[in-house]
Amino acid sequence: MIPELGLFALILALCLAFVQASIPLVGAWRDDWRWMMLARPAAWGQFMFLVFSFTCLAHAFLTDDFTVAYVAQNSNSMLPWYYKFSAIWGAHEGSMLLWVLILAGWTFAVSLGARQLPETMLARVLSVMGIISTGFLLFLIGTSNPFTRILENIPADGHDLNPLLQDIGLIVHPPMLYMGYVGFSVAFAFAIAALLDGKLDAAWARWSRPWTTVAWSFLGIGIALGSWWAYAELGWGSWWFWDPVENASFMPWLVGAALIHSLAATEKRGVFKSWTVLLAIATFSLSLLGTFLVRSGVLTSVHAFATDPSRGVFVLVFMLTVVGGSLTLFALRATAVKSQASFGIWSRETLLLVNNLLLSVAAAMILLGTLYPLILDALTGAKLSVGPPYFNAMFVPLMALLMAASAVGMLTRWRDTPTRWLGRMLAPVLAVSLLVALTVATQHDRSNWAVAGVCLLATWIMLAGLRDIFDKTRHKGLFKGLPALSRSYWGMHLAHLGFAVCALGAVLTTVGSVEREQRMTPGTSIKLGAYNFAFNGVTQLQGPNYIGDRGSVRVMKDGHEVAMLHPEKRVYPVQQAIMTEAAIQGGFTRDLFVALGEPLADDAWAVRLQIKPFVRLIWLGATMMALGGLLAATDRRYRARKIEPTLNAGIIE
Amino acid sequence: MTLTRKKRMLWILSLLCSASIATAFALAALQENINLFYTPTQIVAGEAPMGTRIRAGGLVEEGSLNRAQDSLEVRFGVTDGARSIIVRYQGILPDLFREGQGIVVLGKLENDGKLYADQVLAKHDENYMPPETLHALKQAKTIRQIPSSKQESTE
Numbered sequence: 001m002i003p004e005l006g007l008f009a010l011i012l013a014l015c016l017a018f019v020q021a022s023i024p025l026v027g028a029w030r031d032d033w034r035w036m037m038l039a040r041p042a043a044w045g046q047f048m049f050l051v052f053s054f055t056c057l058a059h060a061f062l063t064d065d066f067t068v069a070y071v072a073q074n075s076n077s078m079l080p081w082y083y084k085f086s087a088i089w090g091a092h093e094g095s096m097l098l099w100v101l102i103l104a105g106w107t108f109a110v111s112l113g114a115r116q117l118p119e120t121m122l123a124r125v126l127s128v129m130g131i132i133s134t135g136f137l138l139f140l141i142g143t144s145n146p147f148t149r150i151l152e153n154i155p156a157d158g159h160d161l162n163p164l165l166q167d168i169g170l171i172v173h174p175p176m177l178y179m180g181y182v183g184f185s186v187a188f189a190f191a192i193a194a195l196l197d198g199k200l201d202a203a204w205a206r207w208s209r210p211w212t213t214v215a216w217s218f219l220g221i222g223i224a225l226g227s228w229w230a231y232a233e234l235g236w237g238s239w240w241f242w243d244p245v246e247n248a249s250f251m252p253w254l255v256g257a258a259l260i261h262s263l264a265a266t267e268k269r270g271v272f273k274s275w276t277v278l279l280a281i282a283t284f285s286l287s288l289l290g291t292f293l294v295r296s297g298v299l300t301s302v303h304a305f306a307t308d309p310s311r312g313v314f315v316l317v318f319m320l321t322v323v324g325g326s327l328t329l330f331a332l333r334a335t336a337v338k339s340q341a342s343f344g345i346w347s348r349e350t351l352l353l354v355n356n357l358l359l360s361v362a363a364a365m366i367l368l369g370t371l372y373p374l375i376l377d378a379l380t381g382a383k384l385s386v387g388p389p390y391f392n393a394m395f396v397p398l399m400a401l402l403m404a405a406s407a408v409g410m411l412t413r414w415r416d417t418p419t420r421w422l423g424r425m426l427a428p429v430l431a432v433s434l435l436v437a438l439t440v441a442t443q444h445d446r447s448n449w450a451v452a453g454v455c456l457l458a459t460w461i462m463l464a465g466l467r468d469i470f471d472k473t474r475h476k477g478l479f480k481g482l483p484a485l486s487r488s489y490w491g492m493h494l495a496h497l498g499f500a501v502c503a504l505g506a507v508l509t510t511v512g513s514v515e516r517e518q519r520m521t522p523g524t525s526i527k528l529g530a531y532n533f534a535f536n537g538v539t540q541l542q543g544p545n546y547i548g549d550r551g552s553v554r555v556m557k558d559g560h561e562v563a564m565l566h567p568e569k570r571v572y573p574v575q576q577a578i579m580t581e582a583a584i585q586g587g588f589t590r591d592l593f594v595a596l597g598e599p600l601a602d603d604a605w606a607v608r609l610q611i612k613p614f615v616r617l618i619w620l621g622a623t624m625m626a627l628g629g630l631l632a633a634t635d636r637r638y639r640a641r642k643i644e645p646t647l648n649a650g651i652i653e
Numbered sequence: 654m655t656l657t658r659k660k661r662m663l664w665i666l667s668l669l670c671s672a673s674i675a676t677a678f679a680l681a682a683l684q685e686n687i688n689l690f691y692t693p694t695q696i697v698a699g700e701a702p703m704g705t706r707i708r709a710g711g712l713v714e715e716g717s718l719n720r721a722q723d724s725l726e727v728r729f730g731v732t733d734g735a736r737s738i739i740v741r742y743q744g745i746l747p748d749l750f751r752e753g754q755g756i757v758v759l760g761k762l763e764n765d766g767k768l769y770a771d772q773v774l775a776k777h778d779e780n781y782m783p784p785e786t787l788h789a790l791k792q793a794k795t796i797r798q799i800p801s802s803k804q805e806s807t808e
Contacts (some may be wrong), residue, residue, distance in 0.1 A: 230760050307805030365679055372683060383690030383707060388673050390686035394679060517744045519725055577747040597725070606745045 001069050006056025007147040010097075013049040013104070014137040016042045020130030024123035036123035040111045043126050044277035046133065047104040052380045054101050055090075059144055061088055062309070067154050070094060070146045076160035076574050078545040086171035088159040090190075092295065093146035095174055099291075100136045102175070102180045103129065110211070118206060124193035125186075132185050135318045143311050146502040160574035161543070169229035175220055175597070180219020181287040184252060186211040187259060188284035191277045192326055200277060205267035208280070210356055210633040212263060216256040217629035223249050223600055224622035232582060236612045237593045239517070239618055247370045248290035251363045255283045258359035260629070263354045269341050269414055273351075274334040275356070281326045286363070288319040293370070312434045314355075342418030358402045367396040403457040403503060406496055407464035411471075429467055433459040454507035458500040465493045491632025499623025505617025512613040517597065521604040531592065532556040537603060538569075538596075546570040546579070551605065553594045555585065562592070567607075569596045591615050688759060692789035696762065697736040703762050704773075709738065710757040710786040718752055730759065731768075735793035738747040749775040755786040 001652075025033025059065075061084045066072040074094070076648045105130045114122060145412035164170075190208035194200050213445040226246065231239045237296040240246065261281040266276045268645075292315040369386045376382050411417070411425050437456035472489070473481025514529045522537030536552040548570035555563045565583035573581065582595040590613045597606025671773055673787050691701040691707040701707055703787035714730030721727070725744055729752075730737045749774060750756065 119785055139665055193720060361675060369680055369683065372687075383788060384687045384706070385690070389688045390682050393682050393686075428804075519723065580748055594743075600720070601722065608745055 003065065003147040003149065003186060004565045005086070006053045006060075007141075007145065009053040009056065010137065010141055010145075010147075011051040011560040013046045013053065013100075014134065014141060016046040016049065016481045017130050017133040017137055020046060021127055022130075024130075027593045028120045028123045028127070031120070038121050039123045039126035039130075040623060041105045042130070043104070043111045046130075047108040050097075050101045050104045054097060056086055057097060059084060060147075060414070061085065064158070066156070066158050066343075067149050068146075069148045069150050070156060071485040072150060072155050073159045076158040078111060078574075079158075079161060079166075080498075080544055082171065083161055083166050086165070089174045090161045090165050090170075093140075093144040095178075096136065096140045096144055097146055098175065099178050099182060100133060100140060102178045103133050103136065103185060106182055107133065110189075113386050114207060121193055121197060121204075124196050125189045126157055128189035128192045130184060132189075132322070135322075136381050139311070139314050139318065141605055143314055157574070158542040162571060163546070163570065163572040163575065163579045164233060165575045166227060169225050169233065171226040173229055173430070176217060176218050176225055177222030180215050180217075180222050181249075181252065181290060182214045182254075183211065183215020183218055184256060184280075184284045184287050186215065187256075188282045188326070191280035192329065195277060195326075195329050198333060200273045200334075202267050202270055205263045205276065206638070209260070209263045209267060210254065210635075210638040212280075212283075213629045213633040216253065216260055217626040217633070219249065219253050219256060219620055220609065220626040220629065222251055223617050224626070227622075228619055231615070232584060234580075236583065237595070237608070237612065239615065242388045244368075244370050245290075245294050247366050247391075247518055248286075248293045249372075251366055252283050252286040252290060254359050255279060255286055258356045258363075261352045261359075263588050267347055269343070271341050271343065272353070274330075277334065278328060279356070279360075281330060282325070282360075285319065285326075286321045286367075288315070288322060292316055292319055317398060330414075341415075342650065343414075346411045346412055346417045346419055346422055348409065348414050348417075349403055351412050355402065355409060356406045358405065360393055362398045362402075363399070366391065369394070400406065400453065400457060401505065403461055403500065406499065410464055410468050410492070410496065410522035425467055428458060432463055433457075448511060450507050451511055454504055458504045461496055468474050486635055486637070488632040488635035488637075491628040491629070491635070494631060495625045495628025498621045498628055499628075500621070501617050501624060502602060502621025505614050505619075505621055506615040511620065512619045513610060513615075515608070515610045517606065517608050519600055519604050520607045521602060521634055526609065530607050531555055531562065531605075531611060533594070533609050535605070538599075538605065540570060541570070543570065545574070546572045548579075548594070549599070551583075551594075551596050551607070553583070553592075553607070553609075555592055565592065567594045567596045569599075588616060589614060634650050654689050665753055666681070673776045680782070690785050690788075693731055693738045694736045694793055695735045696738050696787075701762055703764065704758060706755055706761055707768075708759050709768055709783065710738075710755070711737070711789050713750070713752045713754050713756055731756065733789040733793040738768055739774075740768045740770050741767070741771055747775040757785055757789075 002136075011633035024036045024039035024042075027033070029175070037293050060071050060080065061075050064071070064075065064077045066075075067621065068095050070091070074090045075084055078085065087094070089098045090166075093394075107126060110129070111122070111126060114125070115127070124517060130271050148535045153354070162580040188209050190204060190211070194204040198227055226249065227239045230241065231237060259276065261273050262276045262279055265272050292312065295311055295315055333456055360468075366396075372386055376384060407429070408422070433456050436459045437452045440455045441452040469482075469485070472485060475481070505553065516526065516528055518526055520526065520535040522535060525534035527533075527534055532555070534554040534556065536554060538549040538551045541548040541550040548568055551567045551569075553567065554561060554564045557563060563585035565585060567583040568581035570579040570581055571577070580595050582593055584594075593608075593612060596609040597608060599605055676787045688706050689701075691709065693709065693711050695701055695711060695753075696737040708741075709731060710730040711733040712730045717730035726741070727743075727746065728739060729743050731740050732738075740760070742758070742760075754775055755790075757774045758768060758770040758793075759772040760768050762768050
């Protein structure tokens with residue numbers, strides 16, 4: 001009964017989404033406030049029904065209702081309850097339900113949080129989000145209903161959740177990723193509403209800024225969690241593969257970062273208006289593309305699972321409609337938009353332009369590398385894949401340029417910056433950074449130009465940030481001045497610092513990692529780097545829903561024990577799946593990583609040993625970037641305040 | 654007016670120039686870093702290049718897995734049903750690697766006709782067949798229809 005109610009609620013939500021998509025839009029066009037007023041209750045109702053529907057599915061999972069096909073395929077009575085819950089989004093149907101739920105949640109938040117918006121604008125924004133929601137609900141109900149029952153041969157127990165997904169990172173990773181993906185629909189809806197309105201002014205940019213920044217922060221956290229999961233759970237000790245599905249989430253993040261910066265310029269100075277709108281459309285389109293790539297199974301990827309082609313077609317058609325429609329609207333309306341403001345060469349506008357250029361080129365290069373095999377396959381039938389060297393060769397220089405530019409960008413002022421002043425500010429920063437790089441290059445034994453380069457750039461960003469903070473507080477004095485700085489200012493610095501930390505971690509770990517795969521019999525030991533790994537054999541292991549072997553590896557350094565690591569090899573009997581559970585001893589300066597391969601003759605095992613210096617800086621940096629974004633979005637000036645009288649015209653209330 | 658037009662023209666031209674240069678660079682880099690896919694039949698027929706990194710896929714031949722006694726060196730056959738090739742690999746095989754399983758390997762073809770793999774990919778999902786492996790099997794006409802699969806998962 002409860003699953004049927006869940007489906008019923010889904011259908012009601014679809015009806016409400018359709019109402020929300022159509023009537024307020026027509027109302028905004030005819031200037032009929034009664035029709036526009038429908039947007040809000042429709043959004044609230046839709047959210048309520050989707051929460052109810054999601055709860056029904058959660059109930060089916062937690063009570064082991066294996067008459068529901070989706071539960072039977074993705075859960076098992078032996079599964080711990082938290083994995084039963086996260087199994088809701090462990091496969092396609094449930095993750096699409098989570099997707100629409102989060103979309104409805106964002107819509108709900110916009111309808112509550114954007115009360116200072118003119119009624120026409122809000123009606124249009126909610127309508128555009130309603131259109132997206134209608135599309136995805138149709139997709140969900142039509143092709144991937146999570147509530148389908150098994151009528152005959154009801155299984156006694158479920159097929160279990162894919163063991164790879166039984167990990168804390170994977171409980172949180174999809175919701176975070178979707179918060180980001182779907183959150184960009186808000187920026188998109190604002191852009192489309194502004195286009196429909198014909199008024200692309202600073203107000204539009206101010207409204208959409210905090211939403212965009214929050215969505216971007218969530219996406220960043222989602223990507224970082226995914227990277228952590230690949231590192232710890234896939235058992236390979238790699239943190240980034242340039243895999244198509246990773247790229248699919250990374251591209252919206254890059255373009256979203258460009259959008260955040262371009263929105264700043266549009267809000268503050270009224271420049272790059274059309275470009276900003278285009279970026280907002282591009283960001284959401286790339287989110288849709290990501291969904292398509294993941295859901296259609298057209299790519300060979302470490303993430304690829306069997307998928308249904310009809311679903312891919314639906315998402316592709318929907319994506320083309322959304323992209324085509326919004327670009328047509330853009331072409332019709334954007335010609336009327338002109339920027340009046342001018343700016344000098346060393347202005348903040350220019351540096352933001354450089355930022356946008358670098359980020360969008362980086363995203364375009366990744367897009368090219370990701371889609372190239374698909375396009376070539378479609379055109380010539382040739383099967384090929386693009387290797388990581390391509391992505392590294394493209395991405396690394398662009399990011400180096402971005403790091404170099406971002407330090408300058410922090411110090412420059414709107415309109416124009418006196419060159420002499422800028423030189424005076426940056427010269428000591430450059431001098432110290434060069435000194436640090438030189439020291440690193442000569443001191444460290446394993447260092448090379450990449451390490452020296454990244455140290456130079458990271459110091460450059462960090463010191464330029466400090467320099468800017470000192471400069472901003474020079475009138476009041478440091479202690480009085482610091483609390484007066486706004487949250488968005490702190491957020492900006494935190495995120496830039498995070499960027500530097502992340503880059504530092506990425507380069508240091510790539511250059512400095514040592515790795516060995518070795519056959520080890522109990523009692524033998526191997527020296528790797530400064531560490532000595534002694535293998536003490538394996539013992540039997542009995543988990544809640546798995547059995548396996550648990551190895552013991554003693555790690556010694558200079559005659560002292562550093563860590564006792566217990567990598568596991570698990571067998572999940574329900575799916576007959578074998579899983580490698582790596583043992584990691586983490587630290588700020590290095591991670592020790594041990595994973596079991598397969599058992600060999602004479603009690604020997606294939607063992608993978610790795611030392612990964614500074615690998616944690618990558619996720620630390622990514623977290624700092626996301627927190628910086630969240631901090632900036634909570635700035636006081638974004639909170640509800642009196643509307644300027646010029647914007648008030650459209651409001652009836 | 655003419656000055657602004659001139660300026661705009663210059664802007665557009667420089668933008669187009671840099672865009673095409675960037676694209677050219679990207680395509681050149683792309684050409685150097687692609688790994689073409691070959692089926693075992695194609696490799697046996699000598700269609701695959703020697704010494705460059707390629708991808709190959711098929712099923713691991715039953716009973717072909719041969720492991721060295723004192724190292725992680727393994728040797729196994731990969732077949733598309735019609736022909737098979739021998740793959741040599743040094744290292745830990747993925748968890749889902751087993752005989753009869755669809756896999757994709759990346760490596761170089763040497764003069765002895767063996768493929769020296771540096772990477773072996775087997776998928777997370779027992780029902781999942783890598784599209785390329787499926788392609789190889791279909792080319793060799795060993796399976797008439799695509800096995801329908803129930804299981805799938807989030808990325």
